[in-house]
Amino acid sequence: MDTSTQKVxxxxxxxxxxxxxxxxxxNLKILAFLLLIWFTVSYGFGILLVEPLNSIKLGGxxxxxxxxxxxxxYVFVVLIFAYVWRMNRLDKEHDVDxx
Amino acid sequence: xxxxxxxxxxxxxxxxxxMGIALWARAGSTKEFYVAGGGVSPLANGMATAADWxxxxxxxxxxxxxxxxxxxxxxxxxxxxxxxVLLALLLAPYLRKFGKFTVPDFIGDRYYSQAARTxxxxxxxxxxxxxxxxxxxxVGVVFSRFLEVNINTGVMIGMGLVFFYAVLGxxxxxxxxxxxxxxxxxxxxxxxAIFISIQLTxxxxxxxxxxxxxxxxxxxxxxxxxxxSTELGFAEYxxxxxxxxDVFAITAALMVGTAGLPHVIVRFFTVxxxxxxxxxxxxxxxxxAILYTTAPAxxxxxxxxxxETVSNKPYDSMPEWFSKWETTGLIGFEDKNxxxxxxxxxxxxxxxxxxxxxIMVLANPEIANLPNWVIALVAAGGLAAALSTAAGxxxxxxxxxxxxxxxxxxxxxxxxxxxxxxxxxxxxxxVAVAGYFGINPxxxxxxxxxxxxxxxxxxxxxxxxxxxxxxxxxREGAIAGMVAGLLTMLFYMLKFKFNLFGExxxxxxxxxxxxxxxxxxxxxVNVVASILVCHMTPAPPSEVQDMVEDIRYPRxxxxxxxx
Numbered sequence: 091m092d093t094s095t096q097k098v099x100x101x102x103x104x105x106x107x108x109x110x111x112x113x114x115x116x117n118l119k120i121l122a123f124l125l126l127i128w129f130t131v132s133y134g135f136g137i138l139l140v141e142p143l144n145s146i147k148l149g150g151x152x153x154x155x156x157x158x159x160x161x162x163x164y165v166f167v168v169l170i171f172a173y174v175w176r177m178n179r180l181d182k183e184h185d186v187d188x189x
Numbered sequence: 190x191x192x193x194x195x196x197x198x199x200x201x202x203x204x205x206x207x208m209g210i211a212l213w214a215r216a217g218s219t220k221e222f223y224v225a226g227g228g229v230s231p232l233a234n235g236m237a238t239a240a241d242w243x244x245x246x247x248x249x250x251x252x253x254x255x256x257x258x259x260x261x262x263x264x265x266x267x268x269x270x271x272x273x274v275l276l277a278l279l280l281a282p283y284l285r286k287f288g289k290f291t292v293p294d295f296i297g298d299r300y301y302s303q304a305a306r307t308x309x310x311x312x313x314x315x316x317x318x319x320x321x322x323x324x325x326x327x328v329g330v331v332f333s334r335f336l337e338v339n340i341n342t343g344v345m346i347g348m349g350l351v352f353f354y355a356v357l358g359x360x361x362x363x364x365x366x367x368x369x370x371x372x373x374x375x376x377x378x379x380x381x382a383i384f385i386s387i388q389l390t391x392x393x394x395x396x397x398x399x400x401x402x403x404x405x406x407x408x409x410x411x412x413x414x415x416x417x418s419t420e421l422g423f424a425e426y427x428x429x430x431x432x433x434x435d436v437f438a439i440t441a442a443l444m445v446g447t448a449g450l451p452h453v454i455v456r457f458f459t460v461x462x463x464x465x466x467x468x469x470x471x472x473x474x475x476x477x478a479i480l481y482t483t484a485p486a487x488x489x490x491x492x493x494x495x496x497e498t499v500s501n502k503p504y505d506s507m508p509e510w511f512s513k514w515e516t517t518g519l520i521g522f523e524d525k526n527x528x529x530x531x532x533x534x535x536x537x538x539x540x541x542x543x544x545x546x547x548i549m550v551l552a553n554p555e556i557a558n559l560p561n562w563v564i565a566l567v568a569a570g571g572l573a574a575a576l577s578t579a580a581g582x583x584x585x586x587x588x589x590x591x592x593x594x595x596x597x598x599x600x601x602x603x604x605x606x607x608x609x610x611x612x613x614x615x616x617x618x619x620v621a622v623a624g625y626f627g628i629n630p631x632x633x634x635x636x637x638x639x640x641x642x643x644x645x646x647x648x649x650x651x652x653x654x655x656x657x658x659x660x661x662x663x664r665e666g667a668i669a670g671m672v673a674g675l676l677t678m679l680f681y682m683l684k685f686k687f688n689l690f691g692e693x694x695x696x697x698x699x700x701x702x703x704x705x706x707x708x709x710x711x712x713x714v715n716v717v718a719s720i721l722v723c724h725m726t727p728a729p730p731s732e733v734q735d736m737v738e739d740i741r742y743p744r745x746x747x748x749x750x751x752x
Contacts, residue, residue, distance in 0.1 A: 114741055121278055128274045132267045137437050140260075144427070150400035150409030155427040158263035159255075159485040160396060163270045163478050170277045170471040177282075178464055186742040188462045 113184040120176055124169050132162040195565035196335045203569045204350060206369050207576075211354035211362045219609050222359030223290040223588050229364055229459040235472020237364045238456045240371035240577040242269075242447075242473070243480060244320075245327030248374060248574035253549030256488035256495075259418070260429030264436055268443025270474060270481050275448040277470030281457040283657045285466035286740045290458060291585070292451045292649060293593040299656040301733055302664040303598055308671050312648040313451045313589045317582045318622070319641045320450075324579040325627025328572060334517065334551065335568035344627040347576060348620055355580045355587075356616045360459060363580045370573035375479055377570025380563055381554045382483050385490050388557060399486035414489055417496045422535035426492065438706030446642025446708055449650035452581040455588070463743035491549045494556055499531045499542060507531075510555040519545035579623065587616035640682055643708030647674035651715045660737045666723025674715030681707045 135143055136158035143154035151160075181187035190198075216222040229237070247269070255262030287295055293313055297306025325344055332343025354362045379395075386398035390410060402409050414426045424430045431439075447453065456473075457466045498508070504522060514520040521543040522531060533542040551571070554563045591612035596603055603611070648671045655662040655670075683689040685697065686704040695703070702710060728734075739745075 110742060117741070124274075124278060128271065132271050132440065133437060136263055136267055137433060137440065148400070150402065150411050152411070152427050155260055155411075156400070158260060159266050160399075160482050162267050163482050166270050166274050167471070167475050167478050169274055170467075170474055173278055174464070174467045174471050177467060181464070181743055186744045188464065188743055188746060 109184050110186070113180065113186060116180055117177070120173070120180070124173055127165065128169055131157060131165045136162050190561060192335075192561045192564050193337070195561045196568050199562070199565045199569045200336070200572060203369075203373055203573065207350065207354060207366045210365045210369060211358045214358050214362045214365045216357075216359035216361045216609070219290075219592075219605055219612065221361045222609055222612050223584075223592065224455070224458045225359075225361040225364045227459060228461055231460055231465040231469035232472055233364065233368050234456060234460050234465070234469040235476055236371040237367035237459075238453065238469065238473035239476035240367040240374065240573070241363075241456060241581040242453055242477060242578070243374065243574050244324055244578035245331070245571060245575035246323070247480065247484075248378065249327065249331070249550050249571050250547050252484040252487040252491065253546035255485055256492045256549045257546055258429060259424065259426040261431045261436060262429075262485065262488065264431075264439040264443060266481055266485060268440045269447055270477060271440070272444040272447025273470060273474040273477070275444060276453065276457075277467060277474070279654055279657070280448060280454060281466040281470045282463045282743065283740045284454060284653070285457050285460065285463050286743060286746045288458070288746055290455075290592055291588045292454050292653070293589060294597070295656065296649075296652055296667070297593065297597065299733065299737070300652075300664040300667045301730065302668065305652075305664055305668050305671075306593055306597060308668055309649070309652070310589045310593045312644065312671065312675065313585055316451065316641045316645050316648075317585045317589075318626075319644075320452075321579055321582040321586070321619075321623045322626035322630065324575050324582065325623045326630045327575040328579065329627050330547075331568060331571040331575065335565070341628050344624055347572075347579070347627070348624040351576060351580050351583060351623075352617060352620045355583045355620065356613050359612065359616075360455075360584055363577075363584055364459060366580065367577045370577040371476060374570040374573040374577075375476070377566045377573070378480050379483060380566060381557065381559055382487050382490075384559050384563070385494075385553065385557045386486065389490055389493070395486035395490075396482045399489055410489060410493060414493050414496075417493070417500075421496070421500065421533060426489070432701050434701050435703050435706055438702045438709045440706075442646050442706050442708030442712075443642050445646040445650045445712055446644075449645035449648070449653070450642070451589075451645075451649070452578075452585045454653075455585060456581075463746045487550065487553065491553055491556070495544070495549075496533065498556070500533045501530055503530050505529065508556075510552055513555070514548055514552055519548045583616055583619045583623065586619040587612050590615040590619075640678075640686065640704065640708075643678050643682070643705065643711065644675065646708035647678040647711035647715055651712055651719060655716075655719060657737065657740065660734050661723065661728055662719065663723050663726055663729045665726040666719040666721075669722040670715040670719030673718035674711045677714045678708060678711035681711070 135154065140154035140158060143157065144152040146153040148156055220226055251265055255265065284295060289295060289298065293306050293309035296309035297303065325347060328347035329340040329344035332338055332346060333340040354366050382395040383393055386395040387393055389403060390398040390401040391404045392398035392401045399410065403413060411427055418424065418426045457469065460466050460469050504524065511520060515522065523541050525539065525541050526532070531542055532539055534540050551567065554567055591608055595611050596608050651674065652667045652671050656667070682704050685693050
């Protein structure tokens with residue numbers, strides 16, 4: 091192998107490596123963002139802030155009680171589907187998706 | 190037709206479906222036996238996971254528990270669903286990319302250590318056996334109540350059935366049986382809930398009926414229930430009684446425990462691609478959420494119905510279901526002040542009514558006067574829930590023994606055929622042990638099922654998470670963490686749940702955290718121990734670090750799956 095193709099190969103590898111690095115750090119950011127929402131609706135609204143939220147009414151539900159028994163579950167479902175959608179896009183952007 | 194004939198008919202039909210599927214989906218190789226050949230579609234896997242996950246406890250007991258706990262019931266609702274977010278985001282895709290058969294497989298390879306694998310096998314066996322014993326008991330109870338056979342006969346019938354499809358079909362048989370079981374259990378759960386919601390609030394969607402006004406009045410159901418509860422001296426339904434820190438700790442322990450349960454994790458090995466693993470976690474939670482958002486509605490309906498029917502009413506005027514459940518011992522009335530009326534109040538010395546929480550779901554159709562076929566349907570649903578979970582657990586046990594102990598440690602040269610045979614034998618053996626515990630339940634089964642989550646949280650979860658997200662984590666750290674977490678959890682359980690070191694009360698709990706919530710603390714002990722030990726010992730070998738790097742990118746999962 092002559093030196094010029096070696097160089098091309100090296101820079102290709104470098105590029106691939108930095109792309110993978112970027113993929114992983116974006117992935118971690120997505121995770122952190124989604125887990126923040128996960129924490130806020132369940133532990134935040136459903137437990138820590140349940141008392142103040144209970145003074146707000148949503149139809150027949152006190153809001154804090156609703157988050158604890160219903161609302162957080164709905165949010166959980168949406169979170170996972172949002173994650174699936176976002177990660178499928180990220181996989182394609184960084185060309186690591188499965189063929 | 191009477192309830193009895195309906196029950197035989199419906200339960201009989203569902204059993205024939207399960208057997209038919211088992212025959213159709215026989216496993217021919219270890220890969221089919223352990224991971225259903227890896228070709229399950231995300232939708233089917235989502236349904237199977239939901240059935241696998243929702244046990245007799247979710248189907249029969251949970252709504253009743255919440256009914257008496259009010260707001261505090263949120264620990265189960267959020268805990269047992271929130272864990273799926275962790276599973277989907279932090280575990281499923283990476284474990285699928287790793288692409289082996291079991292959780293101990295991951296631990297053993299990631300931490301390049303047979304000792305770590307063995308610790309993981311022990312954790313998997315402890316968690317699965319405690320859990321499966323409760324399921325077999327559940328099968329027995331449902332059979333005895335609805336088929337009017339003795340509980341032991343009920344357990345035997347259940348054993349025979351599970352034996353048939355778990356031993357013969359392995360994961361492949363279980364997967365497609367669980368899909369059928371999910372459909373049956375969710376239908377059985379929703380039908381009475383919808384009927385009762387219409388009766389009480391005029392809204393056909395229980396999730397909405399729960400927050401609506403009571404038919405023919407301007408009062409919201411929950412406001413009425415709060416009023417009734419406080420009038421009788423109970424805590425306000427929408428407020429509960431547990432301390433905030435305990436609710437927090439229990440919810441966290443259940444979430445993390447859910448994400449660490451081996452029979453759930455292993456289901457994500459059965460789909461073809463990494464993105465299918467993510468998607469099937471989403472479907473699984475969607476299917477679970479249908480039941481889990483209906484349960485609190487049923488709880489509130491049942492509680493209102495119960496108070497309205499019995500409180501301060503003459504004993505003679507009780508409807509038929511009351512005396513029917515009285516004969517089973519699940520409802521008890523003792524006329525302390527001899528006035529012939531039922532005083533149902535919080536104050537123990539004045540209260541005259543005792544109720545087993547489990548009847549809230551089982552008796553619901555009768556209380557609401559629903560047709561006989563609905564009552565039979567609930568029996569079939571309860572059986573589907575218990576059997577599907579039992580089968581999933583039995584498979585984890587059999588795979589831990591035949592794959593992680595025999596193939597990976599004791600007899601590495603065992604042939605494919607020999608391993609498959611060993612897997613079947615250990616599944617059969619596990620059925621027998623589970624049946625034994627179903628017939629002779631150790632008194633602590635109910636307590637231990639809740640604690641299985643604490644154990645899973647304290648042992649597996651941190652080791653897997655750090656194995657994926659923390660490249661520096663090494664063998665020594667992971668083993669130290671798992672052992673420390675497990676021992677801390679066991680100690681707290683033995684001290685405060687079983688009073689092994691002298692009598693204890695809730696006032697003695699550390700930081701006010703109950704044994705059910707202590708998994709959260711034990712998990713932190715695990716993490717701290719892992720990190721400390723990890724930094725005093727050498728970094729993992731570079732090929733392991735490369736492997737960790739590799740599981741972070743989805744491409745190539747198909748290849749990684751072959752041996």
